[in-house]
Amino acid sequence: MDRVAVIGASMTEFGQRDAWVRELLAEAGAACLDEAGVDASELEHLYVSNMASGEFEGQTGVPNALAHDLGALGAYTQRVDQTSASGGAGVYAAWQSVASGASDLTMLVGGEKMTHRTTAEATDVIASLTHPVEYKHGVTLPSFAGMTARRYLEKYDAPRESLASVAVKNHANGVDNPHAQFRKEVDEETVLGSPIVADPLRLYDFCPITDGSAALLFCPESVAAEYTDDYTVIAGIGGATDTHVVHERDDPTVMGGVVDAAEIAYEMSGLTAADVDVAELHDMFTILEVLQLEDLGFFEKGEGWKAADEGITARDGDLPVNTSGGLKSKGHPLGASGVAQVYEIHRQLTDNAGERQVSADVGLACNVGGFDNCVTTTILEAAE
C-alpha cells in the first residue's frame, strides 16, 4: 500500500488574537498551500478540525466557509470534532482519505477561537463533554487532572516537584518557538507558588486558553517528491477511546486510550517506543505528560515522573518531548493542537525547526481528547 506523506505544514501565531475562527483557519490554510506551492483549486479533500466554533462564536459550517475563502470549491469538505483531540482525529481523517485512494491531495486545517470568552465560560464549553452525572457536580477537565495527579503522587510516592519540572521544561522550550503564546521561562518556585486551580495542581500546571490555527497537506508517498524534498511519511497511526464516565476506569492513573492507540500505531509502523527520537505529547496538564510517557511505553508505570526531573525529556536529553513548548507554553486552541503537534514533528524531521532543532528521524504525536476519552497517536518518519 502506498503510504501517506505530509508535504506542507503551517501554523499561525498562537495566543490572544483579534481574528475569528474563519480568519484563523484561512490564515493557516493559505500559508500551508503557499509553502507547498499548491493552488487551492487542486485540493480534492479539505478537513477542518474544530471542537466548538458554534458554542464559542456562533459560527457553524466552517469547512464550507474555509473552502470558499481559500478558493477550494469543488473539494469534499468535512468538520472533525473529537474535543481536544479534534486535530489528531483530523490527521486520521486526512490519512484515511489519501490511504484509501479517495483523494490524492488533502488539506487539514485545525483551529479554535476561545479567548473572547471568560475562563469560566470556556471551561464550561469544554466540560460539556462530560456525562450528566459528572456535569451536575461541576466537574471540569482541570478537576479530573487534580484528582488524577493526587492519585498518581500518592500511589507512586512521586514528589510534587516532579510535575513542576514538566512545566519548567516546556516553558523553556517555548521561548524558541516564534508561534508560542508564552515565550517566557518559569522556575520551579514560580510554578509551586502559583495559585491553586485544582488541588494539588496550580496555575502553571495548566495550559492557557488560546486562539490559533495550524494546517497540514497530504498526498501519496509515491508522488511526494514531485511537490518537495522536505516531506515526511505517516508510518503508523492509531485511534482509540476510553470510558466516557471517568470514574468508571479501574485505575485512574492509566490512560487506556493512549495505550490502545499507541499499540495500533506501533504495529502499523513496525516501530517501537525505543525507535522514537522526538515526541509531542498532550500536556494540557503537567500530569498528562507523565502519564503519556508511561502509557506510550517510554517509561515503566510509576517511573514517568522522573523524565523531566532528570532531564531525559529536555531538548538535549535522550528523548526530547514537546520541543514546541507543548500545549503548556505554546497554547491550546482545541481543534488546532493535534495539527500543531504534527506540524512540530514535521519541522523536526525535515530539519526546519530552527533554534528548537534536535536530531531525529522518527517522531510521535499523541493528541488526547477529554480526559483520555478519545486519543489519536501518529508516528512520522523522515523521507528516505
Place this chain on the structure above:
Amino acid sequence: MSFDAYRCPEGHVTYPEHAVCPECGAEQTETVDLTDAVGTVVTWTTSTATPPGVREPNHLGIVEFELDDGETVRALGQFTTDGIESGDRVTPVYCAELRDPDAGIREPESQDWDGYRFEPTG
C-alpha cells in the same frame, strides 16, 4: 430519590446506568441503592476555577463502594466539607440542586440537577 447503581445478570455493576452493560453487553436489569452505603475516597480535589453556576471552591472526589457480593462501584461527587482525604470513609447526602441549571451551557431540561454529595462518617 435513590442513589442507584445498575447491575446486569452477570453481576457487573456500574454507576451511572448504560444502554447495556459495558462489560458484557447484557441488559442492566437490577438496581443497587447506594443511599445508605459507606464508601472510601479514592482521590479528591478542590477546584477553585469553576464554571458558571458551580460553587467555588468545589470540593469533589471519587468514592468507591464495596457491595455485598464483593463487586465494587465508584461514583464522582461533591463533598459536603473541606478536609476530606484519600482513604476517608464517607456516606451520601441528598442535595436538591448541585449547581444552578440555568447558568451553564447545558440545556437545563436535558438532565437532572439533584444528586448526592459525600460527607464524612462520624
